[in-house]
Amino acid sequence: MLEMNGVCKSLEKYEDDQGLNFDVQQLPGEIATLSVVVNGVEELPIYISSTDEEVLTVCHLFDINEVKPELEAEMNRAMLTMNVPMPLSSFGIVGSQYVVFGALSASSDIDELVHELITLSANSVDAIEALSDYLK
Amino acid sequence: MGQNIFQKLVTLVRGGATKAGEAIIDANAITIFEQEIKDGQSNLDKAKKDLTLVMAKSMEAGRKISGLKENIAKHEGYVEKALGKGDEALALEVAGKIAEFEGELQIQEGAKAQFDTHIKRLKSQIKDTQQGLDKMTRELTMVKTTDSVQKASQAISQNYANSGSKALSAKESLNRIKARQQETEDRLAAGEVLRAEFEGESLEDKLRESGIVEDNSGAGSVLDRIKAKQNQSN
Numbered sequence: 001m002l003e004m005n006g007v008c009k010s011l012e013k014y015e016d017d018q019g020l021n022f023d024v025q026q027l028p029g030e031i032a033t034l035s036v037v038v039n040g041v042e043e044l045p046i047y048i049s050s051t052d053e054e055v056l057t058v059c060h061l062f063d064i065n066e067v068k069p070e071l072e073a074e075m076n077r078a079m080l081t082m083n084v085p086m087p088l089s090s091f092g093i094v095g096s097q098y099v100v101f102g103a104l105s106a107s108s109d110i111d112e113l114v115h116e117l118i119t120l121s122a123n124s125v126d127a128i129e130a131l132s133d134y135l136k
Numbered sequence: 137m138g139q140n141i142f143q144k145l146v147t148l149v150r151g152g153a154t155k156a157g158e159a160i161i162d163a164n165a166i167t168i169f170e171q172e173i174k175d176g177q178s179n180l181d182k183a184k185k186d187l188t189l190v191m192a193k194s195m196e197a198g199r200k201i202s203g204l205k206e207n208i209a210k211h212e213g214y215v216e217k218a219l220g221k222g223d224e225a226l227a228l229e230v231a232g233k234i235a236e237f238e239g240e241l242q243i244q245e246g247a248k249a250q251f252d253t254h255i256k257r258l259k260s261q262i263k264d265t266q267q268g269l270d271k272m273t274r275e276l277t278m279v280k281t282t283d284s285v286q287k288a289s290q291a292i293s294q295n296y297a298n299s300g301s302k303a304l305s306a307k308e309s310l311n312r313i314k315a316r317q318q319e320t321e322d323r324l325a326a327g328e329v330l331r332a333e334f335e336g337e338s339l340e341d342k343l344r345e346s347g348i349v350e351d352n353s354g355a356g357s358v359l360d361r362i363k364a365k366q367n368q369s370n
Contacts, residue, residue, distance in 0.1 A: 027291075027295045029291050029294065029295065031288055033288070033292055033295055035295060040313070040316060040320070041313055042313075043304055043308075043309035043310075043312055043313055044309060045296075047296065049288035049289070049291055049292055050288065051284035051285060051288055052284065053284075054285075056285060056288050056292075058289060060293075061306055062305065062306035066305050066306055066307075094289045094290075094292070095293055097293065099289075125310065125313055128306045128307070128309070128310045129310055132306075135305070135306055136305075136307075
């Protein structure tokens with residue numbers, strides 16, 4: 001069972017054989033939220049939060065204002081098309097922000113979460129790169 | 137039944153009402169939903185209780201009916217016997233009893249038919265209520281999940297907005313990340329080249345110092361080589 005305090009401690013200790021590690025911060029607020037930065041990708045922090053059923057990992061890509069207005073519909077279509085083949089993550093919209101997110105069962109273990117975070121981080125960079133023609 | 141949760145979300149999107157911080161799920165909606173499910177459950181319990189009661193009554197009527205039928209058959213036998221003995225008056229008295237039983241039988245059969253219709257109606261009512269409850273419970277789970285996911289993603293958005301991360305556009309972020317990745321790669325590659333050079337050089341030096349490798353690049357060795365060639369040709 002993934003619980004935010006434990007997740008925070010485990011992620012802080014984590015380091016893989018290529019020196020990949022996480023910078024983790026616990027964020028204030030009513031709902032336990034973590035901000036996680038994968039080293040080398042500091043500009044795209046990943047936020048982790050959980051409900052009874054699932055652990056949500058979210059990375060903000062860009063604001064709707066950054067999208068060329070005339071290409072918005074086309075971009076949305078492209079994102080829906082990319083959604084299916086994209087490993088582990090999906091695109092979504094929260095407010096005015098385009099996000100890429102993953103959802104894990106709350107009964108997942110920490111290794112699965114680490115895998116999720118690394119994949120999400122790579123997906124975020126790849127997605128912005130792939131979508132940059134649609135951005136101002 | 138109203139809109140399901142996905143229909144509500146689509147309606148909100150079409151109405152353009154998806155501004156950050158806006159609650160998709162009305163705070164009261166879950167409470168109302170839960171109350172409706174509770175009411176539905178107590179209706180269901182009551183219907184089930186009614187059903188057992190009516191079924192018991194139907195069984196009781198059934199027992200009475202078979203008892204009456206037995207009695208009628210028995211008394212018809214008595215009538216035959218009385219007639220056989222030529223006792224018309226007794227036969228008439230017993231026939232009167234039979235008529236009484238038949239009247240009662242008619243009443244009980246009518247009652248049983250009513251109970252059975254009632255049972256049918258209750259059973260289908262229970263089935264419908266159960267199906268409705270299952271659907272509502274499924275929807276409540278969806279509504280609750282949507283609500284908690286919304287709260288979680290709002291907490292995330294709030295923190296994101298406060299973090300100042302949004303000061304950079306996605307393109308700027310990408311450029312920085314790419315530049316950093318390139319720099320890391322360049323540094324690794326440069327380190328690799330340097331390491332190879334240092335190691336190669338020092339090894340050669342050591343070998344030369346120990347005389348294992350002869351120093352054959354200097355002027356001295358060139359002269360020696362030419363002298364050796366001359367001696368051979370002489």
